[in-house]
Amino acid sequence: HSPAEVLAATDHASFGLGSEIFATAITAEIDAPAPDGSVLLRWSNAGHVPPVLLLPDGTATLLANEPSNIPLGVAMPTRRDDHSITLSTGSILFLYTDGLVERRGRDIDDGLDDLVAALANRQSDSLDAILDDLLANVAEIDLRDDVALLAVRVGAAVSNGDVRETLVRLAADHSAPAVGRNHISMITAGLPRDVQDDAELLASELITNAIRCNIAPITLRTRLSSDAVEVAVHDYGAGYPEPPDGPPDHNAPNGRGLRIVAALSD
Numbered sequence: 001h002s003p004a005e006v007l008a009a010t011d012h013a014s015f016g017l018g019s020e021i022f023a024t025a026i027t028a029e030i031d032a033p034a035p036d037g038s039v040l041l042r043w044s045n046a047g048h049v050p051p052v053l054l055l056p057d058g059t060a061t062l063l064a065n066e067p068s069n070i071p072l073g074v075a076m077p078t079r080r081d082d083h084s085i086t087l088s089t090g091s092i093l094f095l096y097t098d099g100l101v102e103r104r105g106r107d108i109d110d111g112l113d114d115l116v117a118a119l120a121n122r123q124s125d126s127l128d129a130i131l132d133d134l135l136a137n138v139a140e141i142d143l144r145d146d147v148a149l150l151a152v153r154v155g156a157a158v159s160n161g162d163v164r165e166t167l168v169r170l171a172a173d174h175s176a177p178a179v180g181r182n183h184i185s186m187i188t189a190g191l192p193r194d195v196q197d198d199a200e201l202l203a204s205e206l207i208t209n210a211i212r213c214n215i216a217p218i219t220l221r222t223r224l225s226s227d228a229v230e231v232a233v234h235d236y237g238a239g240y241p242e243p244p245d246g247p248p249d250h251n252a253p254n255g256r257g258l259r260i261v262a263a264l265s266d
Contacts, residue, residue, distance in 0.1 A: 003027035003044035004080035015076040022073035024048035032190040037089040047071035049098045056090035058121035093152045099145030127151045164224045172216035177204045180220050187222050198264045205257040206233035
């Protein structure tokens with residue numbers, strides 16, 4: 001379903017349940033990268049503050065659409081519209097909640113203008129640095145509303161001779177495997193589905209092994225080139241466990257993870 005159809009279905013479900021709650025929302029999807037690395041963004045906005053697009057040349061602009069759609073749960077039925085734009089490599093998309101820009105006694109348009117100004121010409125900075133600065137300089141200390149931020153950078157396609165490497169530090173708890181799988185999914189977007197699945201499973205098994213052994217810290221490294229995907233999970237255990245000898249014991253309580261790693265990796 002398109003983003004607009006998802007929001008329309010949410011409206012139907014809300015009214016069908018007799019709910020009197022209303023909310024703003026944005027639903028968006030990003031396609032797999034094209035050969036030149038660009039991606040198609042498609043989104044639908046139910047009364048939410050508009051996303052901000054930071055272009056590779058440093059220009060920041062609001063992705064505001066007219067007519068705007070009303071929030072969820074206000075009226076039924078209501079029209080929901082899809083919008084789309086192609087994001088070139090190096091573009092950064094920002095989504096956020098209104099707690100970042102809305103203040104009592106101030107027009108929200110002034111808050112949006114401040115946000116756009118704060119993002120302009122930041123295209124070369126890391127996403128962490130940009131988000132930290134937004135919280136420090138755009139948001140206020142005495143916040144009356146929650147603030148949530150999401151930033152997505154469109155990476156360049158990997159061509160012959162290019163290598164892309166990433167490093168993620170993981171918490172040694174139950175959240176780590178899912179975080180690792182999600183990271184691998186983003187890194188391998190556009191590759192054959194079986195390659196993505198194998199890479200996600202390999203990372204998940206290795207991360208889970210480190211958690212079961214209560215080993216911390218854990219880091220997930222990836223290396224993507226035009227002809228290979230490398231996945232490495234580093235922990236600080238005493239050594240590499242010996243794989244079990246002989247045929248697999250399907251009743252054994254453990255040991256399957258290493259067999260999966262051995263079967264899927266090259």
